[in-house]
Amino acid sequence: MCSAYYILIMPIKNPHPQNIIVGLSGGVDSSVTAYLLKQAGHDVRGVFMQNWEDDNTDEYCSIKQDSLDAMAVADIIDIDIDIVNFATQYKDNVFAYFLKEYQAGRTPNPDVLCNAEIKFKCFLDYAIDHGADVIATGHYARKEIRNNVHYLLKGLDTNKDQSYFLYRLKPYQLERAIFPLGDLEKPEVRRLAAEANLPTAAKKDSTGICFIGERPFRDFLQQYLPTNNGAMVTPEGKAVGEHVGLMFYTIGQRKGLGIGGAGEPWFVAGKNLITNELIVVQGHEHPLLFTDSLIMNDLSFTLPQRPPAGRYHCKTRYRMADSPCELRYIDNETIELVFDEPQWAVTPGQSAVLYDDDVCLGGGIIVSTDKPVIITNKP
Numbered sequence: 069m070c071s072a073y074y075i076l077i078m079p080i081k082n083p084h085p086q087n088i089i090v091g092l093s094g095g096v097d098s099s100v101t102a103y104l105l106k107q108a109g110h111d112v113r114g115v116f117m118q119n120w121e122d123d124n125t126d127e128y129c130s131i132k133q134d135s136l137d138a139m140a141v142a143d144i145i146d147i148d149i150d151i152v153n154f155a156t157q158y159k160d161n162v163f164a165y166f167l168k169e170y171q172a173g174r175t176p177n178p179d180v181l182c183n184a185e186i187k188f189k190c191f192l193d194y195a196i197d198h199g200a201d202v203i204a205t206g207h208y209a210r211k212e213i214r215n216n217v218h219y220l221l222k223g224l225d226t227n228k229d230q231s232y233f234l235y236r237l238k239p240y241q242l243e244r245a246i247f248p249l250g251d252l253e254k255p256e257v258r259r260l261a262a263e264a265n266l267p268t269a270a271k272k273d274s275t276g277i278c279f280i281g282e283r284p285f286r287d288f289l290q291q292y293l294p295t296n297n298g299a300m301v302t303p304e305g306k307a308v309g310e311h312v313g314l315m316f317y318t319i320g321q322r323k324g325l326g327i328g329g330a331g332e333p334w335f336v337a338g339k340n341l342i343t344n345e346l347i348v349v350q351g352h353e354h355p356l357l358f359t360d361s362l363i364m365n366d367l368s369f370t371l372p373q374r375p376p377a378g379r380y381h382c383k384t385r386y387r388m389a390d391s392p393c394e395l396r397y398i399d400n401e402t403i404e405l406v407f408d409e410p411q412w413a414v415t416p417g418q419s420a421v422l423y424d425d426d427v428c429l430g431g432g433i434i435v436s437t438d439k440p441v442i443i444t445n446k447p
Contacts, residue, residue, distance in 0.1 A: 087199055088200060088204050093274075094133070096258060098138075114147055115194070118155060137267055161185040175416070177418055201244075206249055209221065209229065222423070232421050233386070236431075242370060298311055300346045302347070321335065333352070335357060338439070342445070359410060362411075362414055364435060375422060385413075385418060393408065417433065
């Protein structure tokens, strides 16, 4: 499968230094990315991206501390850093989509869109305009060049591989991006940060949705979308509880349902948008929670040629094991994936990402499955 290739991401002394602008987030990963590139002799600058301004308080949002940490790192490794505001683009291209999807009963992944629309579009454009040859980020992913084609690969640290979040990068974006951490594992990254006396060495990794921070998700969403309470019902129509708004729940969710009684735990299996009912089932192995196939659209591919119909592996959520599947094109914009084994809690709005061994080929947004997960039409 693999001819001779050249790996761009090795942090070694380079006889041909590049102008590289690093996205410095104030976390340990981007800090070590900048440090390794500077050690390798490249001309390195940093950019801290301010992508959110609404309700930007210290109580929930870490952006102020993150920017201070990024500037401290830049000072220690002796590089310039700029703070660049992409808040308008983020609100128009990421946050508006996030709200639209939740309103439609789906569960979006804004981190995927943020990478495609902000970090590898707005930031990339900014960097090129300011003389960069390439940009670098702290993602755990790898890149190889084979016959002048840039391939996106999984990171070697299987616990941290982030290629799933990068699947919407197009060839022109991959050509101008490098991922210096792709061959490293997280403990080694923290060790390097400590050796370099970087203030982010022991900093906790950020979790959750970037613009929500640590604030309660339900409280945040209620600021932007109206809520409508309704019944929690079994597939047979028996009421077993009350939900506080369909948008606050996702397929496979167990916590926060508030359904008492004996027996196995309850899980969200579907949403009826017509009747405003949340469909719940008992037991992790309930058949309504398992999917044999899915339909996805809004396709995006990392290589110049889209993958032909055939056999691949797929992830329908981050950190799940690769699942063998058959890819079938319904039309030029729509794909059906048929799985070898039923998949648990496949969720409309999330991304299905295709792999050929370690190569991330791209994917699309899950629209529906073979189960009535999101009901939008009257029977």
